[in-house]
Amino acid sequence: MSLQPYPSHERSTMDAAPIADIQGNVVSFDGRLDNYRELAEQLGLDAAAASDSEIVICAFQRWEESCFARFTGDWAMALWSGPNRQLYLARDHAGTRTLYFAQTKNEVRWSTFLDALVQTGINRSLSEDYAARYLAQLPMRDLTPYESIHSVLPGHYLRIADGKISRHAHWSALIRETIQYKSEAEYDEHFVSLFRQAVARRTGPGAPILAELSGGMDSTSIVCMSDHMRRMNDPNAEILDTLSYFDDSEASFDERTYFSITEKIRGRVGTHIDIELRNRTFEPHDAAEGLYLIPGADNLTFRKERRFHDTVWLRGFRSILSGIGGDEVLGGVPTGLPELSDHLVFFRWIRLCREAVSWSMVDRSPLALTLARTAVHSSKTFQFQTVNNQKLPPWISTRFRPALHHAKKTLHLGLFSHWGAPSRLDNAMSWWSIMETLPHLFPLILSRPEYRYPYLDKDLVEYLFSIPRAQILRPGRRRFLMRRALAKIVPGEILERRRKAFQLHGPLTALREAADDLQGLFTNSAHVVQRGWINADELRSGLNQIARGDTRHWQGLLRAITLELWLRSSHHTPTLRTANPADALASISSTVP
Known part of the structure; x- marks a missing residue:
């Protein structure tokens, strides 16, 4: 060993x-x-x-x-x-x-x-199991x-x-335990205590730490909590450096307005990196630079990584604080269906109707429609969902489809072996969706940052998954607990900004602009075609649909493209190049x- x-x-x-x-x-x-x-x-x-x-x-x-x-x-x-x-x-x-x-x-x-x-x-x-799930966008x-x-x-x-x-x-x-307090102040106090502990655990003495600062509530709260703790006893205490990403080509990704607010309050400007979402090349990465072991990279990926390496890694930072997970554990997705499903399953009819009315008023949906959605959500929560062939990209090989049906039934890892409240099951499924997206799962070539995730702290997650969902969010008021508890720590402009969830237009625009060139990528000589994983004619038809404005399967199309590019990069199986062992x-x- x-x-x-x-x-x-x-x-x-x-x-x-x-x-x-x-x-x-x-x-x-x-x-x-x-x-x-x-x-x-x-x-x-x-x-x-x-x-x-x-x-x-x-x-x-x-x-x-x-x-x-x-x-x-x-x-x-x-x-x-x-x-x-x-x-x-x-x-x-x-x-x-x-x-x-x-x-x-x-x-x-x-x-x-x-x-x-x-x-x-x-x-x-x-x-091939991995390839099938990758193309079908399954965990x-x-x-x-x-x-x-x-x-x-x-x-x-x-x-x-x-x-x-x-x-x-x-x-x-x-989580099956339930924590009930008599007042909102008690929920707030417990949350702040655990959040402070989660940040402190990941920002203690040691190698230099860099905190991501996106301009959203999650990363900003981490940075502000760290500053608050460090400056409580010493107003001149050293605070964390930050890293912020921006893309001027994305109207919905104008984060500089927001992370600049926090930088001004902190009195410290961080490192800013343009991530160029629109500048996709759809050309394979040059394997002479090193081999990416997970699909997803193109020849622009290494240029972005080089920028990170030169502006961050060479300055001695090795650990990065990430705000990933905040949306899922703190009510960033404004839906009342999990809580309404709890009331339906446990026959709390009066509360169901009263709260369904409140949620219906948020988007002005008919009450009957909200109740119908609740019933469907409840039913799906307790079912082993199978893959709907109609929702799969049509270019996925037919021989993959039986395996995908089986895969979907085995993805829940025992969550349904016991009865539970729909909101608790929803929390657990959201948790497993986070587990698939953490950046340390996709190793870089030039550097290997250590990522730290305060929102995934074990004690914090167990608390947030055990308190009533009404404390997390309410009709028309997402992040209800977070906004209350951190009001004196995080700038109000950040706490009250509109939700950051948006449709990124850059990748979709890049697909449309490159549609003609991509037609030549999927000839009969394409690796994914030769292996029998996709149907080339169906995929080229999908490219034509994208060019005409049909965006139904654009994310699946990106998966097919990146898998083909990865296979082309790794086809020559060069000597693997990874981060310097000393670093x-x-x-x-x-x-x-």
């Missing part, structure tokens, strides 16, 4: 190598334990002197595999149980560290980085583009013994025969 250290926080310098105990247990730990003091006290250890690895191995001695559920923080680990000759691979509740594995007849290999497994001679055959869960390589799921651990692998959940987003994040890897 091996560990490549990455001292990004104060305690990480204590974990320089895998550690073993006298029983023959060995642990290789990557990350940060936020509840190390509590665990150390329970285990009789000196919290200041014991590393996170020591705490983990002592916890395993005490609680065996149930110990994984006790760990709070951002982590991934490999743990070898010597007495039982069992290997455990585990990730934290949100999967903030990647962990991949490959099993052959005689051995199991694992690594933090996908690159390490792809480079070690493991079969690199492309996964990937534990799949990678490579048939023999899988990932450990967030909130899960694998037990590997006698050549068999079993998967077990140690945390679930389906890369911590990684754990090894082989067990």
